[in-house]
Amino acid sequence: MKITIIGGSQGTGAHLATLAHQAGHEVTTVSRSGVTPAGTRVVVGNACDASIVTEAIAGADAVVVTVGGAKGVRNHRAAVTQAVVAAMAKTATRRIVVQSSLGAGDSAKQLPAFLRPVMKVLLAKPLADHNAQETTVTSSGLDWTFVRPTGLTNKPATGSWKALEVTSKERLGGSIPRADLAACLLEILEDDSTIGKAMGVSA
Incomplete structure (x- = not known):
C-alpha cells in the first residue's frame, strides 16, 4: 500500500512511518524540516499548503x-x-x-470519570480544533476513520491496546504509548470495516 502521513516526522506519525515501512508499505511524509524516518520519502513544506499536500498524496492509496x-x-x-x-x-x-x-465529538463518556472535567477545562482549545478537524472530514464524503487516543506517552511499546467505538459500554484508560497508538493506526488503516467509525484508544 502507498501511504502518505501528514505529520510523519515526529511523534506518533514517525512511529507509524517506521512501522509501515517495516511492514512493506511505500511511505511518504510531509515535513517542514525535511526530517523523515529511514526508508521513507519526504515532501518538504508546510502541511497547510494544499499544493505541497497534493504532491505528497498523488498516487497514494491512503x-x-x-x-x-x-x-x-x-x-x-x-x-x-x-x-x-x-x-x-x-x-x-x-x-x-x-x-x-478522546473528548472530541461525543467521546467524553469513554474517559474515566475523574478525567472528564479536567479534559474539558485544560484541553478546551485543542478539543475545539479536533472537533473542527473531524467536521471537515465527515462532510468530505471520504472513507474516514477517526482514532481518538487518551493521553500520549513516550513509554516503550507494549504490543497491546484497547480500541472501542463510542457505542461500547466499556471505558478506556488514561494513556497509551505513542508506539502502540502507531501500531493501532496501521492496523485500522488496513481494516476497511473501520470506515465511518470513530475509535477511542488507550492502553
Missing part, C-alpha cells in the same frame, strides 16, 4: 493525519486537514485515517 497543534496558529489541525481534504479531492484518493483525541 492518507493518515497525525499533526498536532502549532504555536501561535489557531486551529492548526483543522487547517491542515482542510488542505488534505482539498488535495484528496484533486487526486481522487479516498481513504483517510485521522488521529483526533
Whole structure:
C-alpha cells in the first residue's frame, strides 16, 4: 500500500512511518524540516499548503493525519486537514485515517470519570480544533476513520491496546504509548470495516 502521513516526522506519525515501512508499505511524509524516518520519502513544506499536500498524496492509496497543534496558529489541525481534504479531492484518493483525541465529538463518556472535567477545562482549545478537524472530514464524503487516543506517552511499546467505538459500554484508560497508538493506526488503516467509525484508544 502507498501511504502518505501528514505529520510523519515526529511523534506518533514517525512511529507509524517506521512501522509501515517495516511492514512493506511505500511511505511518504510531509515535513517542514525535511526530517523523515529511514526508508521513507519526504515532501518538504508546510502541511497547510494544499499544493505541497497534493504532491505528497498523488498516487497514494491512503492518507493518515497525525499533526498536532502549532504555536501561535489557531486551529492548526483543522487547517491542515482542510488542505488534505482539498488535495484528496484533486487526486481522487479516498481513504483517510485521522488521529483526533478522546473528548472530541461525543467521546467524553469513554474517559474515566475523574478525567472528564479536567479534559474539558485544560484541553478546551485543542478539543475545539479536533472537533473542527473531524467536521471537515465527515462532510468530505471520504472513507474516514477517526482514532481518538487518551493521553500520549513516550513509554516503550507494549504490543497491546484497547480500541472501542463510542457505542461500547466499556471505558478506556488514561494513556497509551505513542508506539502502540502507531501500531493501532496501521492496523485500522488496513481494516476497511473501520470506515465511518470513530475509535477511542488507550492502553
